[in-house]
Amino acid sequence: MSKRIFLSCDPGIDDMAAILFSLADRDIELLGVGAVAGNVSVETAWANARFTCDLAGAAATPCHAGSNSPLLRDQIFGAHKALGTFRDHLADQEDSLPAVRSIAVAPAQPAAVAMAHAITDAAVTKRPLTLVATGPMTDVALAIQLAGAKASADGIASIVAMGGAFKALGNRAPYAEMNMLSDPHAARMVAESGLPLVLFPLDVTWQCRLTEQDLDHIAREAGLIGEIFARLFRASDRENPALYGGPGGPVHDLLTVIWLVAPELFILRRARVSVATGHELAGHTSRQLPKVKEGDKAGGKLPHCIADAVESDAVRALFLDRLKALSRAVDGNNSGQIQTTTNREEDLQ
Ligand SMILES: [Ca+2]
Numbered sequence: 595m596s597k598r599i600f601l602s603c604d605p606g607i608d609d610m611a612a613i614l615f616s617l618a619d620r621d622i623e624l625l626g627v628g629a630v631a632g633n634v635s636v637e638t639a640w641a642n643a644r645f646t647c648d649l650a651g652a653a654a655t656p657c658h659a660g661s662n663s664p665l666l667r668d669q670i671f672g673a674h675k676a677l678g679t680f681r682d683h684l685a686d687q688e689d690s691l692p693a694v695r696s697i698a699v700a701p702a703q704p705a706a707v708a709m710a711h712a713i714t715d716a717a718v719t720k721r722p723l724t725l726v727a728t729g730p731m732t733d734v735a736l737a738i739q740l741a742g743a744k745a746s747a748d749g750i751a752s753i754v755a756m757g758g759a760f761k762a763l764g765n766r767a768p769y770a771e772m773n774m775l776s777d778p779h780a781a782r783m784v785a786e787s788g789l790p791l792v793l794f795p796l797d798v799t800w801q802c803r804l805t806e807q808d809l810d811h812i813a814r815e816a817g818l819i820g821e822i823f824a825r826l827f828r829a830s831d832r833e834n835p836a837l838y839g840g841p842g843g844p845v846h847d848l849l850t851v852i853w854l855v856a857p858e859l860f861i862l863r864r865a866r867v868s869v870a871t872g873h874e875l876a877g878h879t880s881r882q883l884p885k886v887k888e889g890d891k892a893g894g895k896l897p898h899c900i901a902d903a904v905e906s907d908a909v910r911a912l913f914l915d916r917l918k919a920l921s922r923a924v925d926g927n928n929s930g931q932i933q934t935t936t937n938r939e940e941d942l943q
Contacts, residue, residue, distance in 0.1 A: 596623045597724055597854045600712050602660065602705060604632030604729030605642035606672070607830045608847040610680070610823065612728050613643065615848060615913060617650045618920035621855040625712055625723065626656040628705025632729035632776050633672035636662040639729070641679045648692035649819055651924035660705030660733040664777035667876060672772060680822075683829055690818060706733040710740035717741075717749035724854065727755040728847035730777035731784045738787055750789055754850045757781060758795035758867065758879035760900070770877030771796050774869055778877040782869040791898045793867055794849045795879065798860070802849060802906040803832075803842030812914055817921035845913075852909050853901065859912075861903040864896040
């Protein structure tokens with residue numbers, strides 16, 4: 595049975611990878627995308643989310659604009675805010691880009707409200723969904739509040755998020771990872787909600803990096819989608835061998851959705867995650883680990899899971915495979931064949 599997800603993101607090139615993979619993989623049903631301020635402003639995140647869905651031939655996927663600032667702290671943006679939208683970068687190939695989606699089809703509901711509705715529907719129909727957060731958790735925290743009693747195991751199977759750093763140093767500040775730093779209060783609300791949380795911190799996302807050879811391969815093998823993805827990834831300048839211990843740029847957010855369909859490629863451990871909200875160390879994450887070996891009852895009581903290790907080669911190969919399949923599906927649609935990534939439920943019947 596496919597995983598039904600709602601993705602809250604702040605595209606961001608690695609958010610783009612997560613959207614593309616979600617649309618490409620038949621074991622994921624993407625119910626909606628929420629754009630939240632984080633890497634970039636909410637307007638840019640929204641434009642980029644819509645652009646990505648349009649590029650993937652999935653213009654019908656609802657893309658909701660969400661919160662334009664954190665819950666409490668002063669706003670900070672990622673290093674890439676100054677780069678503008680994806681479309682700004684691709685202006686010289688405008689003729690090959692998907693048409694700009696009409697504003698008329700833009701959902702009016704704010705992302706947190708749409709997510710809360712999705713949670714409520716999931717609880718009523720007894721088909722719990724997974725909330726995937728690849729940006730600050732502002733809208734996820736608000737949605738949990740709005741959904742009230744439905745924000746339980748009935749409505750939410752789990753929350754899967756990119757964020758935090760435990761052994762690795764932070765990326766936006768020495769002590770904190772960007773998503774946690776951007777809205778530590780929201781992250782703390784989610785961590786303390788009592789809901790299952792699976793976290794992909796820098797410790798694991800730094801292990802999986804797309805190299806120049808990977809990008810060449812993607813650009814060559816995955817059609818226009820691959821060309822554009824590779825170009826944007828390169829524009830975001832993600833290499834830092836001294837920090838990561840090798841070549842290539844991390845594709846952080848992608849790991850969340852790959853884990854949903856290929857958990858065997860990861861090693862997770864149970865933990866209890868805490869997020870600091872005090873001024874000095876806001877966004878710093880710490881974890882309580884079991885004192886006994888994995889599987890012991892004491893460890894089983896800890897409410898969260900943290901990804902520790904990933905089979906990078908297999909993840910990158912899976913991503914390329916799905917991009918190629920997505921490209922073929924889009925090309926098939928454009929030539930009049932009926933095969934879309936938005937009707938996979940029918941396709942599976
Ligand atoms: Ca992100």
